[in-house]
Amino acid sequence: MQPAEWIRFIAQFARLNRRQRQAGMALLRGNTPHDATVALLEGVAQPRLACPACRSSHLHRHGHAHGLQRYRCMPCGRTFNALTGTPLARLRHKSLWLDYADCLLASDSVRKAAL
Structure with a gap:
């Protein structure tokens, strides 16, 4: 992934609701x-x-x-x-x-x- 794509990807997390962020973090934690x-x-x-x-x-x-x-x-x-x-x-x-x-x-x- 290119650095610019990564920055855009991370910026999208701010638009997630609390439950979606928790699900994403759980997925990353395994x-x-x-x-x-x-x-x-x-x-x-x-x-x-x-x-x-x-x-x-x-x-x-x-x-x-x-x-x-x-x-x-x-x-x-x-x-x-x-x-x-x-x-x-x-x-x-x-x-x-x-x-x-x-x-x-x-x-x-x-x-x-x-x-």
Whole structure:
């Protein structure tokens, strides 16, 4: 890439919104497996999302934590994410979850999946 092209390319970042800049930075950092996992989980949970405390579906988005969208329940005021109340709720290393799932589907041993 020529220096003039690079300057024009970098200048375009100023026109991106916050979410687009974050996605670009994550791509440059190489966090795409984490992002793919989060997008998959939130996409599956979104249609049936309800407050784990009162089961209300009257929610609004309430920021992000650990890469996941947080929600606030309007009736009870509690906050949660798409994983709250699931077996995945407190697990770490989201970027490795898809690889682990592939190992489980392939009937690999736990020791082999850890490699």
